[in-house]
Amino acid sequence: MSQPARIKPPMGHDNAWWWEMAADDKLGIQRCSGCQTLRHPPRPMCGDCRSTEWDAVEASGKGTICSYTVLTHPQFPGYEYPLIIILVDLEEGTRLTSQLVGCEPEEADFGLAVEMVIQEDPDGFKLPVFKLAEAS
Known part of the structure; x- marks a missing residue:
């Protein structure tokens, strides 16, 4: 199934x-x-x-975490929990709500640099999400 x-x-x-x-x-x-x-x-x-x-x-897809929350419930089918939901201050000067992927909830924090990546579902649906930016 x-x-x-x-x-x-x-x-x-x-x-x-x-x-x-x-x-x-x-x-x-x-x-x-x-x-x-x-x-x-x-x-x-x-x-x-x-x-x-x-x-x-x-957009460049680069920004910083302005705020975040970790969702553990309710759990809807098709999502992997916990979900880290972030408010991103984009470098262009506007904000966007999205998901932080590729890290554990304890790694999320205010002010961390993030960059957009595209998440593609098995059915081909694409969604911009964010990951922690690589340290330079």
């Missing part, structure tokens, strides 16, 4: 572009065409200038 798949996110008019970028192994950030403000999650109107015009830029 195969493992159940991850719960898929809703994809609609306002966020389909983001998932298309993820499918191409890219981390997208929505940018207001009026005032150039970056925003995530994607939404139809800029919270700063109220413009409904926007484009998207590719």
Whole structure:
């Protein structure tokens, strides 16, 4: 019996572009065409200038952990627990909520450098997640 798949996110008019970028192994950030403000999650109107015009830029995928939590329950099929959920301050100047992978919960901490990697599920669904950045 195969493992159940991850719960898929809703994809609609306002966020389909983001998932298309993820499918191409890219981390997208929505940018207001009026005032150039970056925003995530994607939404139809800029919270700063109220413009409904926007484009998207590719993020570097580098940032630091602003906050985190470790989820142990409830446990949904298709996920490996514990889940380390992080709030990332991207170097472009906006924040993104994601998952920290490839480390134990006790290794997570505020201010640690992280970098985006693409996690691909067995069904081909791609999701940007983060790992601790390599020390240089």
